[in-house]
Structure formats: structure tokens, C-alpha cells
Amino acid sequence: xxxxxxxxxxxxxxxxxxxxxxxxxxxxxxxxxxxxxxxxxxxxxxxxxxxxxxxxxxxxxxxxxxxxxxxxxxxxxxxxxxxxxxxxxxxxxxxxxxxxxxxxxxxxxxxxxxxxxxxxxxxxxxxxxxxxxxxxxxxxxxxxxxxxxxxxxxxxxxxxxxxxxxxxxxxxxxxxxxxxxxxxxxxxxxxxxxxxxxxxxxxxxxxxxxxxxxxxxxxxxxxxxxxxxxxxxxxxxxxxxxxxxxxxxxxxxxxxxxxxxxxxxxxxxxxxxxxxxxxxxxxxxxxxxxxxxxxxxxxxxxxxxxxxxxxxxxxxxxxxxxxxxxxxxxxxxxxxxxxxxxxxxxxxxxxxxxxxxxxxxxxxxxxxxxxxxxxxxxxxxxxxxxxxxxxxxxxxxxxxxxxxxxxxxxxxxxxxxxxxxxxxxxxxxxxxxxxxxxxxxxxxxxxxxxxxxxxxxxxxxxxxxxxxxxxxxxxxxxxxxxxxxxxxxxxxxxxxxxxxxxxxxxxxxxxxxxxxxxxxxxxxxxxxxxxxxxxxxxxxxxxxxxxxx
Amino acid sequence: xxxxxxxxxxxxxxxxxxxxxxxxxxxxxxxxxxxxxxxxxxxxxxxxxxxxxxxxxxxxxxxxxxxxxxxxxxxxxxxxxxxxxxxxxxxxxxxxxxxxxxxxxxxxxxxxxxxxxxxxxxxxxxxxxxxxxxxxxxxxxxxxxxxxxxxxxxxxxxxxxxxxxxxxxxxxxxxxxxxxxxxxxxxxxxxxxxxxxxxxxxxxxxxxxxxxxxxxxxxxxxxxxxxxxxxxxxxxxxxxxxxxxxxxxxxxxxxxxxxxxxxxxxxxxxxxxxxxxxxxxxxxxxxxxxxxxxxxxxxxxxxxx
Numbered sequence: 001x002x003x004x005x006x007x008x009x010x011x012x013x014x015x016x017x018x019x020x021x022x023x024x025x026x027x028x029x030x031x032x033x034x035x036x037x038x039x040x041x042x043x044x045x046x047x048x049x050x051x052x053x054x055x056x057x058x059x060x061x062x063x064x065x066x067x068x069x070x071x072x073x074x075x076x077x078x079x080x081x082x083x084x085x086x087x088x089x090x091x092x093x094x095x096x097x098x099x100x101x102x103x104x105x106x107x108x109x110x111x112x113x114x115x116x117x118x119x120x121x122x123x124x125x126x127x128x129x130x131x132x133x134x135x136x137x138x139x140x141x142x143x144x145x146x147x148x149x150x151x152x153x154x155x156x157x158x159x160x161x162x163x164x165x166x167x168x169x170x171x172x173x174x175x176x177x178x179x180x181x182x183x184x185x186x187x188x189x190x191x192x193x194x195x196x197x198x199x200x201x202x203x204x205x206x207x208x209x210x211x212x213x214x215x216x217x218x219x220x221x222x223x224x225x226x227x228x229x230x231x232x233x234x235x236x237x238x239x240x241x242x243x244x245x246x247x248x249x250x251x252x253x254x255x256x257x258x259x260x261x262x263x264x265x266x267x268x269x270x271x272x273x274x275x276x277x278x279x280x281x282x283x284x285x286x287x288x289x290x291x292x293x294x295x296x297x298x299x300x301x302x303x304x305x306x307x308x309x310x311x312x313x314x315x316x317x318x319x320x321x322x323x324x325x326x327x328x329x330x331x332x333x334x335x336x337x338x339x340x341x342x343x344x345x346x347x348x349x350x351x352x353x354x355x356x357x358x359x360x361x362x363x364x365x366x367x368x369x370x371x372x373x374x375x376x377x378x379x380x381x382x383x384x385x386x387x388x389x390x391x392x393x394x395x396x397x398x399x400x401x402x403x404x405x406x407x408x409x410x411x412x413x414x415x416x417x418x419x420x421x422x423x424x425x426x427x428x429x430x431x432x433x434x435x436x437x438x439x440x441x442x443x444x445x446x447x448x449x450x451x452x453x454x455x456x457x458x459x460x461x462x463x464x465x466x467x468x469x470x471x472x473x474x475x476x477x478x479x480x481x482x483x484x485x486x487x488x489x490x491x492x493x494x495x496x497x498x499x500x501x502x503x504x505x506x507x508x509x510x511x512x513x514x515x516x517x518x519x520x521x522x523x524x525x526x527x528x529x530x531x532x533x534x535x536x537x538x539x540x541x542x543x544x545x546x547x548x549x
Numbered sequence: 550x551x552x553x554x555x556x557x558x559x560x561x562x563x564x565x566x567x568x569x570x571x572x573x574x575x576x577x578x579x580x581x582x583x584x585x586x587x588x589x590x591x592x593x594x595x596x597x598x599x600x601x602x603x604x605x606x607x608x609x610x611x612x613x614x615x616x617x618x619x620x621x622x623x624x625x626x627x628x629x630x631x632x633x634x635x636x637x638x639x640x641x642x643x644x645x646x647x648x649x650x651x652x653x654x655x656x657x658x659x660x661x662x663x664x665x666x667x668x669x670x671x672x673x674x675x676x677x678x679x680x681x682x683x684x685x686x687x688x689x690x691x692x693x694x695x696x697x698x699x700x701x702x703x704x705x706x707x708x709x710x711x712x713x714x715x716x717x718x719x720x721x722x723x724x725x726x727x728x729x730x731x732x733x734x735x736x737x738x739x740x741x742x743x744x745x746x747x748x749x750x751x752x753x754x755x756x757x758x759x760x761x762x763x764x765x766x767x768x769x770x771x772x773x774x775x776x777x778x779x780x781x782x783x784x785x786x787x788x789x790x791x792x793x794x795x796x797x798x799x800x801x802x803x804x805x806x807x808x809x810x811x812x813x814x815x816x817x818x819x820x821x822x823x824x825x826x827x828x829x830x831x832x833x834x835x836x837x838x839x840x841x842x843x844x845x846x847x848x849x850x851x852x853x854x
Binding site for chain 1: 579580581582584585586587588589590591592593594597598600601626629630631632638641642697700701704705708711712713714715716799800801802803804808815817
């Protein structure tokens with residue numbers, strides 16, 4: 001036997017590694033977190049994988065999901081989403097009423113509300129925050145979530161009105177805020193609960209570090225930052241971690257269970273999975289495609305595949321032949337085997353999509369669905385002048401460079417080739433180049449997706465309005481546009497959803513987009529985590545989460 | 550020598566200026582911009598965003614403004630991180646990359662130099678073959694294979710280290726070993742080559758003939774000349790290693806400047822792209838100058854000119 005038996009090699013390695021470790025540090029353990037203040041119980045530290053490094057935490061300047069997670073820990077809205085089913089529940093406002101005509105919303109602030117520095121939260125903070133949100137100088141990317149709905153707000157944003165008191169915001173007394181809308185917008189309360197565009201900011205702190213409408217000042221830095229949420233900012237080391245700790249001044253502080261949340265940036269999803277395995281994270285942000293099957297087999301208790309309010313689909317550029325012919329688009333839509341894509345390629349809990357709208361979204365399920373046999377598809381193609389695909393020019397499929405999109409594009413290429421005789425070629429581009437081409441509608445077929453900001457079917461249907469900034473298909477229909485307007489003026493939800501059914505039917509018939517699947521939220525989570533309920537918007541307020549030891 | 554260094558430093562200014570100008574216009578002509586996103590920003594919001602960053606001015610005006618601000622030592626605000634300036638980002642992240650780079654460099658030299666010398670001295674023996682195979686492995690196995698492998702074995706299987714992160718000193722071990730081994734391999738190969746060439750020179754034979762011990766011959770006489778190729782390699786290598794490794798920093802989730810160098814281009818964070826390019830160019834030029842000075846010192850046949 002060789003003198004270096006495996007046990008000896010292991011011993012040598014251990015000695016060597018310990019030597020290196022000891023020379024580098026004296027008594028410094030492998031830990032990712034500073035210990036939280038000692039109490040009579042073990043400190044509850046939740047280590048949360050947060051994807052990419054957040055841009056900032058000013059809710060009026062940010063635009064991404066990692067930023068949203070931070071805002072959820074550091075701010076409370078007037079209303080907040082219920083952690084289980086997301087229906088709006090009281091936040092900073094203890095109650096609210098909507099006028100019978102659906103135009104006026106009245107919010108009543110709680111008593112004794114305080115910012116994390118102890119300063120009272122006032123109606124003035126509320127109104128001034130919204131004023132800042134629609135100030136052109138701040139250039140907030142989500143300003144439209146206010147100015148599209150609130151009376152006079154668009155004029156104010158575009159400078160046609162400079163008097164803020166003409167905008168539909170008012171505070172009749174020190175505890176009441178009234179919002180007046182252009183038209184009844186039944187889902188507005190969901191936007192206020194689910195989206196940070198309506199956040200309330202600590203105006204006294206903002207003014208300490210600059211003018212109200214300065215886009216970027218130092219007010220969000222640790223030490224300066226003041227918030228209204230269950231946690232407050234303690235530490236932010238770029239690309240390393242962001243630490244938030246309990247806010248003793250939070251109105252519901254007694255019910256907050258975690259002592260600390262560590263937001264760990266995890267840009268590399270393979271690295272993130274390794275960190276989870278090494279015990280550095282309680283929850284991941286993603287799961288690598290290649291690991292889904294492994295976890296299903298070996299650790300199903302750690303793998304979570306939850307429904308997620310988003311649709312993966314292909315856009316058709318309806319201005320370019322041959323996709324200007326609706327029959328060609330219908331044939332392509334029918335010939336996609338969606339079951340095969342979700343079952344054999346994605347494998348991560350995604351569901352086949354036969355319409356753009358998400359089934360069960362706020363109680364709405366589209367009745368229209370893409371249907372038909374392969375014979376129907378071939379007949380449609382023949383009617384369009386391409387029997388068996390003959391004479392049809394090669395179609396280009398544009399997607400952003402990523403293995404997962406490539407796999408689906410290849411599957412579609414094969415399905416269309418063998419079933420319809422239609423030839424396609426794949427073109428992949430770097431994200432921003434691809435986005436540029438999408439918004440310039442410079443493609444024939446383009447893979448894309450749409451994730452809802454709030455739970456309402458409106459999210460998936462409004463973008464197909466003629467000329468909408470996110471339509472990007474050259475498709476439009478006056479009938480469709482009229483239905484969208486009618487829906488916003490509907491007297492109740494049943495009537496509104498009736499209009500949406502008609503809109504979904506138009507989309508299924510016209511096929512400017514080819515729905516493929518509904519997303520799922522894929523992550524790994526330690527079995528110790530409690531107070532975390534799957535929901536379609538993937539919103540999990542930190543105030544309810546705790547760890548069972 | 551002072552004249553030489555001053556002259557070279559003066560030459561640096563136009564070089565940096567050319568690099569800055571080329572980068573400024575190239576990044577502007579790449580499709581997509583800092584605000585290109587999946588959700589189209591409405592035209593009125595886009596106008597306000599562009600006004601905030603001065604992008605509503607003509608391009609030449611933006612270029613002149615940028616040059617003026619660089620002359621004042623201000624690399625401008627970042628587009629991606631609204632409340633951070635490029636100066637702040639570099640100040641925060643460069644030290645991390647420098648730390649990682651210097652430790653890796655030590656690893657590279659401590660492992661690479663002895664191996665190279667040993668291989669050259671015991672040429673064509675099993676020692677040489679062993680050292681050369683190590684070098685070949687080090688050069689061939691990319692860091693994106695070596696890194697995850699190290700993590701799987703030492704962090705996940707044995708549990709000695711964190712899988713990723715930059716929290717405590719022990720977190721420096723795996724990334725600097727991964728990065729250092731690649732450079733160690735190059736250093737070993739170059740040292741072996743340099744030493745072989747020197748060991749066959751007449752003055753080495755003379756030294757031996759005069760009765761100098763083998764250790765003295767190698768360390769005192771041969772090494773100085775034998776290291777010349779290593780030194781010319783180390784110049785650009787140091788500039789590269791201390792300005793960050795994108796792959797290592799991504800695999801080990803290290804908050805260094807290497808990731809910004811790459812991600813800023815993906816984000817079209819114009820000012821951050823320029824800032825990191827200027828930084829890298831400055832380092833590269835500086836290190837090449839140091840190499841030239843060191844080489845003259847090491848090789849008496851060269852002169853400053």
C-alpha cells in the first residue's frame with residue numbers, strides 16, 4: 001500500500017488548512033453575522049439571499065426586486081399586504097374607506113405613529129412624500145403608478161400645473177388623508193399595499209441632507225437613514241451584506257419576531273446554492289436549473305416551487321410579413337406543445353399557459369384559451385399561403401443570451417419545423433441590446449415575460465393597448481382599447497372581469513403574443529423558517545417571519 | 550533615472566486621455582442605455598431622468614463636461630447606484646481587490662518560484678516532471694472550475710470555510726489559493742525557462758569553477774538573471790490581479806472592483822465603466838514603468854534611455 005493512505009492525506013490537509021487559518025487570524029470563527037444583542041432567547045437572525053446588490057433604498061428612486069425586499073423591511077405603507085393571500089390590511093393607516101363612486105379614498109392614520117428616530121409620522125409626511133414622487137426633478141421611474149390614477153397628478157408631473165394643492169391629495173385633519181382619483185380604479189388599493197411607489201418618507205430626514213426634490217442625497221446611508229417599518233438599517237457593506245435590526249418605534253413592534261435580517265447579495269446562483277449548502281443562508285433567491293432534479297430527488301423538503309404571478313411568452317412583430325397574417329400567428333400558437341416544455345425542459349413547477357392572463361389572479365381566470373389540433377394549425381398555414389410551410393421565409397427568434405431561453409427557443413424551433421414545416425433561426429443578444437431591439441420592435445419573434453407588480457388581471461391586459469410603451473408588437477385594436485377603458489369605469493368587479501374576458505378572447509384570437517408558461521418561484525429554504533407563506537407575488541413581509549430552533 | 554521616470558509619466562497623460570476618449574464614445578454607441586429596462590420608462594419620465602444626468606445635452610458637451618470633472622478628480626455619479634459616486638465605489642471596492650490580489654500574489658510567488666528553480670536545477674528528472682505537470686495543470690484548469698471545486702471540498706464537504714463571502718480573515722483563504730495557483734503555475738514555468746537559460750551561461754560556469762557552492766551559485770548568481778522573464782510577466786499581472794478578477798469575485802461573492810469592471814458595462818453605467826477603465830489603464834501603465842525600472846536594476850546590460 002502506498003504510504004499516503006487516505007486517512008493520512010486527510011490529516012495532512014487538516015493540519016495544513018488549520019495552519020493557514022491560524023496564521024491568518026487568531027480566534028476568528030467562520031461566521032457571516034455579528035452576534036445580535038443577547039437576550040433571554042437565542043437571537044433570531046434571518047439570512048436572506050437577495051440577488052443582485054440593491055441600487056439604493058429610497059423608494060422613489062429604486063426600481064428592482066432586491067430593493068423592494070429592503071423597502072419591505074424598512075417601511076410600512078398606509079396599507080400592507082396580508083402575508084398569506086395579499087389582501088390589503090391596515091399598515092400605517094388603521095382603516096380606510098372608499099366612496100361609493102370609487103373616486104375618493106380616505107385613510108385614517110394610527111395614533112402615536114413614529115419614525116425609527118422617534119419623530120411622529122404626520123399627514124404632512126404623507127402628502128409631501130407623494131408630492132416628491134410626482135416631482136419631475138426626482139425622475140422616479142414608478143411615478144406613473146401615481147400620476148396615471150390621481151386627479152391632476154399628471155398635469156403636475158408634466159409641469160402644466162405647479163400648484164400641488166390642485167392635485168387630488170388632501171389632509172382635512174391631522175389624522176386623515178384623502179386621495180381623489182380620475183376614475184374608479186378598483187385595484188388601486190392593491191397597488192398601495194403591494195408597491196413601494198406609494199411609500200411614505202421621513203421628510204424631516206430628507207430635508208436634513210438636501211432639498212426635497214433632490215434625486216440622490218445621503219439620507220439613505222446607515223446612520224442617516226430613518227424608516228417606518230418593522231426593522232431599521234444598521235449596516236450596509238457594498239456587495240457583502242446589509243443588516244437591519246428591530247425598530248423599537250414600529251407601531252407593531254410587539255409582534256415582530258426576528259431580531260435581525262441579513263440581506264446577502266447573491267449574484268451568482270450556483271454560488272448561492274453552495275452558500276445554502278454550507279449553511280450560510282436560510283433562504284435562496286433562486287435555484288440553478290441543473291439542481292432542481294437533484295433537490296427533488298434528494299432534499300424535497302428544502303426545495304420550494306411556488307406559483308408566481310408572471311407569464312413567459314413570445315411577442316410577434318405583426319407589422320412584418322409573414323407574421324402580419326393572423327393565421328400564421330395562430331398556427332404557430334397552436335403548434336406549441338406547452339406541456340412538453342414545462343414537463344421536460346423547465347421542470348420547476350411552471351404551468352402551461354394558453355392565455356396571457358394568469359388563472360386565479362385576484363379571482364379572475366381567463367376563459368379563452370389557445371386551442372386546436374395540429375391539423376387546424378396546418379390548415380391555417382395553408383390558408384395563409386404556406387401549405388406545409390412551403391414558401392414561408394425563415395423566421396428569426398430573438399432571445400437574450402441565457403441557457404434557459406435557448407433551450408425553449410430550440411424546442412419551439414423543432415416543434416414548428418416538424419409539425420408545420422416552418423423554419424426558424426435563433427438569434428441571441430446581450431440583455432440591453434435585446435431590450436433595445438424589443439422596444440424598437442426590431443425583431444420577428446421575441447421571447448419575453450411579464451411579472452405582475454400587483455395582483456389584478458389589469459396588469460397583464462393593459463400593456464396590449466394600442467401604443468402602450470410595453471406593447472412592442474405593433475399590434476393594436478380599437479375594440480380592445482375601448483374594452484380597457486370600459487373596464488376602468490365598470491361599476492363592480494363582475495362587470496370589470498366581464499370586459500377582461502372579452503379582451504383575453506381578442507388576444508387569443510389575434511395572437512400578437514404566444515403564451516408559453518406561467519412562471520413559478522423557485523427557491524431553497526431551511527425547514528426552520530416559519531411565518532413564510534407562498535403567494536403569487538412572492539411578497540413575504542419580514543415582520544411575520546421567525547426561525548424555529 | 551529621474552529623467553526617465555518623469556518622461557514616462559508625462560507620456561502617460563496622452564495615453565490615458567486617448568483611452569478615456571475612446572471608451573467614452575464606444576460605450577455611448579453600444580445599443581441600450583442605463584435606463585433601458587424590461588419595463589419601458591415612459592417618455593416624460595425618461596426626459597426627466599436624462600435631464601438629471603445631463604444626458605439631454607449634446608454628446609460633445611457631455612464629453613467636455615466629463616473631461617473637466619475628471620481633471621478635478623471627480624469621476625462622476627454612478628447611474629446604477631443613484632446615491633453613490635464612482636469615486637466612492639472605487640474607494641470602497643479597490644482595497645478589497647488589492648488585498649485579494651496581494652495575498653494571491655504571495656501565494657503565486659511562494660509556490661511558483663521554488664518550483665521553477667527546482668525544476669530547472671533538476672532538469673529532466675522526476676522533480677522537473679512533477680513541477681512542470683503542476684504548472685501545466687495550473688495553467689490549464691480555469692478558475693471557474695478550480696473555485697467551485699475548492700468550495701465543494703473545503704467549504705461544503707469538510708466545512709472548514711464559508712462557501713462564499715468576505716466577512717472574516719479566513720474567507721481570504723480559498724479565493725486567494727484559487728487565484729494564486731493560476732499565477733503560481735505561470736511563475737513556475739517562466740522561472741524554469743529563465744533559470745535554464747541562465748544556468749548554461751559562461752559566468753555560471755566561472756562561478757562554479759571558482760568553487761562557489763551550488764546553493765550560492767543558484768541564489769546569488771543565477772536567480773537574479775533567471776527571474777527577468779518573471780518580472781516582465783509580473784508587471785501586467787500585478788496590474789491585473791490587484792484590479793480584481795471578475796470570475797473569482799463572482800464565484801466567492803467578493804465585493805471587489807473586478808465585478809464592477811464587467812457589470813458596469815452590462816448595466817451601461819457609463820461613468821462607472823469609464824472610472825474602472827481609467828483605473829485599470831493607470832495601473833497597467835504604472836506597473837509597466839515599475840517593471841522597466843526593476844529590469845534595468847536586475848540586468849546591468851540594460852540602461853535607462
